[in-house]
Structure formats: C-alpha cells, structure tokens
Amino acid sequence: MHSQNLINVISDALPNLNKSESKVAEVILSDPDAATQSSIATLAKRAGVSEPSVNRFCKRFNAVGFPDFKLKLAKSLVSGIRFVNRNVNPEDGVTSYTPKIIDSTINNLALVRDHISHSRVNQVVDKLIQAKRIYFFGLGASGAVARDAENKFFRFNLPVSCHDDVLMQRMLASTGTTGDVFFIISHTGRTKEIVEVAEIARNNGSTVIGLTASNSPLAQQSSVALYVDVPENTDEYMPMSSRIVHLVILDVLATGVTLRRGPDFLPHLAKIKDSLKSTRYASDS
Amino acid sequence: MHSQNLINVISDALPNLNKSESKVAEVILSDPDAATQSSIATLAKRAGVSEPSVNRFCKRFNAVGFPDFKLKLAKSLVSGIRFVNRNVNPEDGVTSYTPKIIDSTINNLALVRDHISHSRVNQVVDKLIQAKRIYFFGLGASGAVARDAENKFFRFNLPVSCHDDVLMQRMLASTGTTGDVFFIISHTGRTKEIVEVAEIARNNGSTVIGLTASNSPLAQQSSVALYVDVPENTDEYMPMSSRIVHLVILDVLATGVTLRRGPDFLPHLAKIKDSLKSTRYASDS
DNA sequence: ATTATACGTAAAAAAACTACTTAATAATTG
DNA sequence: CAATTATTAAGTAGTTTTTTTACGTATAAT
Structure with a gap:
C-alpha cells in the first residue's frame, strides 16, 4: 500500500x-x-x-x-503529528482552531488522494459518459453535495437533476430504466432509506454509483462504488469533512468526463461561462 | 505567520x-x-x-x-501541499488528473489557512452569536454552499434558512431588521443581483456578512467581509475550487460559534446526532 | 575608485559506507 | 553431551562520499 x-x-x-x-x-x-x-x-x-x-x-x-x-x-x-494531537479543544482561540480545522481537511484530502482507486474512478467516468440521464441523490449534508454536483454536471448537455427528498428519490428510482444513472452520495452508507432506493434502482436495470464508505450497505448495493473512508471524528468540535472530500471527488469525475468528451466540447463550456458575464459588475483589474 | x-x-x-x-x-x-x-x-x-x-x-x-x-x-x-504548477492537460489519464485536482484544492486550502484574517473570523463569529436569525444566500455553485451552511447552523437552535432564488432573497432582505444576519456567499462578489440584495439588507439595519473576493463590490457592501482569493484558473480543465474553500470556512465559523456557546451546548449537539441513529443500519464494527 | 556583494575554487572537516574481523549463537556430529 | 563447525550478529578501521569553511576573484553599485 x-x-x-x-x-x-x-x-x-x-x-x-x-x-x-x-x-x-x-x-x-x-x-x-x-x-x-x-x-x-x-x-x-x-x-x-x-x-x-x-x-x-x-x-x-x-x-x-x-x-x-x-x-x-x-x-x-x-503526516503522523498532524493526525494526532491536533484536535480542537474548548480552550482554543481563533488562532488555533482555524488552522486546525483547515489542516484536518487537508489531511483527509491527502489521504483520499493516496488511497482512491483510479480504476474505479475510470469505471465511474465510463458510466457517466454512457448515461442518458443522471440523478444525484443525497440526504442532509450530502443533499448539498448532490446539489453542487447537479450544478457541475448540467454543463454536459445531459438531463441532470438532484433530489434530497426521500419520496421523490424512491419514485424516480422505481421509474428508472437502463441508461439512467443514479449517483448516490452518503457519508455512512447506512441510511436505510437511501440503501433501499439504491436497491430499487438496481432492480429496474439502472446503474447505481455510490459515493460512500467502504463495506457499507450502500457500497454493496452499488453497481460501482467509490470508497471514501474519512477517519471518524472522536473530537466533538471537529466538523465532519467527508462532504468536502465528496465534492472534490465530484470535481475529479467532472474533469474525467470533460477530458473524455475531447477538445471539441470546450467551446460549449466557454459559452456557459460567458452567459454569466452580463450579470456581473465589470472587474476593475 | x-x-x-x-x-x-x-x-x-x-x-x-x-x-x-x-x-x-x-x-x-x-x-x-x-x-x-x-x-x-x-x-x-x-x-x-x-x-x-x-x-x-x-x-x-x-x-x-x-x-x-x-x-x-x-x-x-x-504536508499535502505539493507544488502545483501542474495543470490538467488533455493528454492526462486518471492517474494524473486525480492527484492534480486534489493537490490543487489542497493548495488553495493551505493558502487560505495562511492568509485568512483571524480577527475577521472572530468578528463574524461575534455577529453570528448575536444573530436572532440567519439567512444564507448564494447563487449557482454558491447556492449549494449556502445549503450546506443551513444544514450546519440550524443545529444552533436558531431560525436559519438558505435561499438561492434572487426574488426571495430580495424580498427577505427588504423585510430584514436589526438582529437579522444575511450571510452572502459569492465567489466573484460581482454578481449584480446579489450586491443589490446586500445593499438592501444593510439599508434596513441588518448585518451583512460577505464571504467573497477582496476588493469586490460585495465586500464593500458587507458589514464584515471574509476574503477568499483563490487564484484564478487559467486552466480550463481545472475545476473552480472556491466553493470548497467557502465550505471549510463555514466549518471554521460553526466551530467558532460552538466554542463560544461553551460546553453546556454539547449535549444539544449530541441529541441531534442521536436522532439519526434509528434511520441507519447498525454498523458491523 | 572604492566598497560591497555575488560567486567560485580548493582544501578541510564531517559524515556515511564498505570490507574485513571478531564475537556470539545455533547446528551438527563424534 | 561435549566439541566442532556453520551461521548469524556486531564491531573496527579505513575508504569514499558529502558537506562545509576559508579565502580569492569578479562584478556591480556608490
């Protein structure tokens, strides 16, 4: 390793x-x-x-x-020292807790960088490229991640949507067909509702991608699973940072898709970017 | 430093x-x-x-x-921060673009860690502690960030909401009063609509916190501004990572608020955490 | 023209490594 | 079971490599 x-x-x-x-x-x-x-x-x-x-x-x-x-x-x-003894404690002032939290996030990202399976990433990019339609599902904090993913992936000229409502998720999963990709985000991968949704989607022939913890029920239900095992927080003050890791992995996937689409696709992306120009005050630089 | x-x-x-x-x-x-x-x-x-x-x-x-x-x-x-003169280019495979993107994100986080103003963070925590109500506003990618912030801050037993709809934002800003905090998130800080919303809110005596680029119109309209200047991406394949930096800063702020609330507040947070237990499959560990 | 700064040469000092020797331990045989 | 022989472990001394220092020359600045 x-x-x-x-x-x-x-x-x-x-x-x-x-x-x-x-x-x-x-x-x-x-x-x-x-x-x-x-x-x-x-x-x-x-x-x-x-x-x-x-x-x-x-x-x-x-x-x-x-x-x-x-x-x-x-x-x-x-890498060792940064893991140990860098917890936030009640006596900390801004000067200590600010770098501690950022460092901890950095550490988690570095861990994922060194441990993520590149072949899995490739497989997921494959599935996303082939998708006729992509649904991003998440609940709670992962709902926001799903939202961000939608915002990234709609640029690919694909029907993309995100949902953080369990009933909506369930209904969509049951009407899914081959060609539909359900991208399910969950920190623990143990939320019953979401595991069930994954199962329903798979039974209907859709592709299920799980961005979640390894050895979780969700990972087992997925067609392809991307494992993110961020060390458990023993510290009650330290925020959960798997969200951030998830976001970055979605960045990686989006980049993978862009590259696969080839250089002909770049003008399309530029067009979307330009469309925002008129909504902004000119930059003084 | x-x-x-x-x-x-x-x-x-x-x-x-x-x-x-x-x-x-x-x-x-x-x-x-x-x-x-x-x-x-x-x-x-x-x-x-x-x-x-x-x-x-x-x-x-x-x-x-x-x-x-x-x-x-x-x-x-x-320490994670590799020198990233390394842009993603069309010839890159998974093995190259994956670490490149993660490294670039790490790099941006390290930059913010070293440059963020601790006194400003403190000021913002002050405002958040005093708030009777908090609104998180963002558009596009920042909408997802606002969403995540809502999910973090509702735990503080405060009326918190998030909005990514310009009209909603405008109406809420105009009905705001002293004691209301409008937390506005914007990468560029130049989107006209959002700068106007900030102005409206301020004119009504509300507090406006801007999480945005320095020297931006939004920063000028804010009561307190937190500057995040992530280097511009010259590279078209490299994803925008200010979102992630914004999220981490919100983590920092939430931690600041938690610490300020003192240890008596911890049981409340634990209760929220426990409330999710029954929705999950038991962990096999 | 003089002083200060930048850079290189060469030699000294320090550090690390290699080959060889001795000691200790384990295995084998009378 | 003792004695001898392999075998492994550790050390000595000397060689090689690496790093540093002291000094001198060149170049730029005042």
Whole structure:
C-alpha cells in the first residue's frame, strides 16, 4: 500500500529485531524528531551500538542508507503529528482552531488522494459518459453535495437533476430504466432509506454509483462504488469533512468526463461561462 | 505567520533572488522530490552553479545546511501541499488528473489557512452569536454552499434558512431588521443581483456578512467581509475550487460559534446526532 | 575608485559506507 | 553431551562520499 507510516512499521517490527537493532529502534521511537536531526555517529552513540549497525538498521527498513532513512522518517513524522494531537479543544482561540480545522481537511484530502482507486474512478467516468440521464441523490449534508454536483454536471448537455427528498428519490428510482444513472452520495452508507432506493434502482436495470464508505450497505448495493473512508471524528468540535472530500471527488469525475468528451466540447463550456458575464459588475483589474 | 510551506516560500521569494540562487530555486521547484534525494554536488551541477552556492541558498531559507534543508523540503512535500504548477492537460489519464485536482484544492486550502484574517473570523463569529436569525444566500455553485451552511447552523437552535432564488432573497432582505444576519456567499462578489440584495439588507439595519473576493463590490457592501482569493484558473480543465474553500470556512465559523456557546451546548449537539441513529443500519464494527 | 556583494575554487572537516574481523549463537556430529 | 563447525550478529578501521569553511576573484553599485 501507499506510504505506510514508518514509525508504525518500526514499532510493529520491534519484536522481530535483534539486540542492537532494537536498541536503535528504541532510541528512534523515543524521539523520532531528534533522530532526523542527528548524524549516524550521534545516533549510534546514543543507542550504544556501532555506526554500521545503525546503517544496517536503515537498510532493513527499505532505505538506501542513513540519510534516506532520515528523510523517510521526517516525512512520516509530518503526516503522523498532524493526525494526532491536533484536535480542537474548548480552550482554543481563533488562532488555533482555524488552522486546525483547515489542516484536518487537508489531511483527509491527502489521504483520499493516496488511497482512491483510479480504476474505479475510470469505471465511474465510463458510466457517466454512457448515461442518458443522471440523478444525484443525497440526504442532509450530502443533499448539498448532490446539489453542487447537479450544478457541475448540467454543463454536459445531459438531463441532470438532484433530489434530497426521500419520496421523490424512491419514485424516480422505481421509474428508472437502463441508461439512467443514479449517483448516490452518503457519508455512512447506512441510511436505510437511501440503501433501499439504491436497491430499487438496481432492480429496474439502472446503474447505481455510490459515493460512500467502504463495506457499507450502500457500497454493496452499488453497481460501482467509490470508497471514501474519512477517519471518524472522536473530537466533538471537529466538523465532519467527508462532504468536502465528496465534492472534490465530484470535481475529479467532472474533469474525467470533460477530458473524455475531447477538445471539441470546450467551446460549449466557454459559452456557459460567458452567459454569466452580463450579470456581473465589470472587474476593475 | 503560520508555518508556511517551504515550497511556497521559495516561489514567493523567487523575484528577490540573485542569479545563481534563482537557478537553484528553479531546479528545486521543477522537481522538489528529486531535490530531496540528490546530493549537493548533483544539485549544483544540475543548476549550473557551484556547491557553496547551493549551500548558501539553503542557509538563506533558514536551514542549518544542505541536509537540514532537504529534510525541511521533504516535510513540506508530505504536508499535502505539493507544488502545483501542474495543470490538467488533455493528454492526462486518471492517474494524473486525480492527484492534480486534489493537490490543487489542497493548495488553495493551505493558502487560505495562511492568509485568512483571524480577527475577521472572530468578528463574524461575534455577529453570528448575536444573530436572532440567519439567512444564507448564494447563487449557482454558491447556492449549494449556502445549503450546506443551513444544514450546519440550524443545529444552533436558531431560525436559519438558505435561499438561492434572487426574488426571495430580495424580498427577505427588504423585510430584514436589526438582529437579522444575511450571510452572502459569492465567489466573484460581482454578481449584480446579489450586491443589490446586500445593499438592501444593510439599508434596513441588518448585518451583512460577505464571504467573497477582496476588493469586490460585495465586500464593500458587507458589514464584515471574509476574503477568499483563490487564484484564478487559467486552466480550463481545472475545476473552480472556491466553493470548497467557502465550505471549510463555514466549518471554521460553526466551530467558532460552538466554542463560544461553551460546553453546556454539547449535549444539544449530541441529541441531534442521536436522532439519526434509528434511520441507519447498525454498523458491523 | 572604492566598497560591497555575488560567486567560485580548493582544501578541510564531517559524515556515511564498505570490507574485513571478531564475537556470539545455533547446528551438527563424534 | 561435549566439541566442532556453520551461521548469524556486531564491531573496527579505513575508504569514499558529502558537506562545509576559508579565502580569492569578479562584478556591480556608490
């Protein structure tokens, strides 16, 4: 898998290490940040081992040598530290909670960037390209995401609509046919109503795309599912950021569709953009 | 300023660098990842400068020396913010456009994190706390943002609504009074209709909060304006990401309000969360 | 013309690595 | 079961690479 955290890898391997290697591991784990800044000699001395032992240690963990190891260690420190200990707490002022929330969102996006299945994205783009009609469904916060998606996809000259009303969703799903794509957005993927809607749509031969958590009932009911597993918020002050990840994935999909349509399609997009010009005050730049 | 990303720092400093320094900067920016893995000699050669020049370059950017610089560079690469001189182009496949779009979004978020005015955020939180009623207004893509905001803020036990219909907005603005807060979201801040609505609301003694571009007519009409200046997309394939930035800022504001309300308010939020439980399939974990 | 700044050369210092040796442990056989 | 032999682990010393420093030259600015 993509860049596993080096620190975790080391502490996992701890029991399988031999004497001097575990000494080195101990020192590194006790203060990883210091390790990234010390020379091989310093580290060897602190661990009470020889320099080549440290070097061998590095190579065991798939590094080219000591400097390369330090680099990898430093990298895993950044992503690690930002996850831990960056929760919002009641004492925080604007200066702390503002960057914390933004950083947490950034982190989630970075996670998705590294873990999303490109082949799945491609499959979804395929389905969207072939669609005769697209429905975007979501409830609550995902309703707003569906709304945004509608606003993006209508540009493709396709019948597109979005619905956040359970009854409407159910009725549309039951009248769907082959060629219809139901794009269903749900953070948990466990809302009964929405899973049922997915099932109804599928039974009618429509394509169901699920943007949701892996291993969720919705993911199982989907023809193609895009997994977004944003770490659960243990922190009550931290806002839910799966919405944002969903939006960005829809951006990715829209781009995929645009690219597939080819350069002949660009003038159409430009026309839509221009249509807004007269509604605006001229820019002073 | 908040721990600015080293890569951004370098590209910001680019115009102030002298000949050989800018050569070094060019090489590093063109492929930062490669830079972290090369020796000072390799880098110097590639930049066409001497080794001490590279060393001086490092020190200029507050590093102890070359190795330390490489470390810091590596760290800033992970923190998510990759250097995005990388536009989407027609030849891109999923594997390229997916990370490009996500990276660009991350980049914009990092920019806002580093440039947003904390005192303004505080002022807006003040206004929201004092509000007797909040209206979220937006058109087009910002309509979806307003929708999301409504979904977030209704939890505060306040009359909250969102509107993306110009006529509705106009009527509500004209009936607004002191104690009403009109939260107006607009990427450009130049849409005539929405600027007029802001003016009407203000003339009636309501508070107008603008989430929009600086130096825009809407910003001028607002009681308090939060500036979001996302760099213009020269690239036609790159989606507009100000929406996402707006959403995250609304997350920040909601958190600000929650914190201001104090811990007594948490049970209320928990109750809302619990109310959804029965609508879901049990989690298998 | 003089001073300051920018850049490079060359040599010294530091750091990292390699090859080789010794020690410790495990396995095998008399 | 002890002794010998493999086998693995760790260390020493020396080599190579890398980085830094000190100094000198060139170029630009005053």
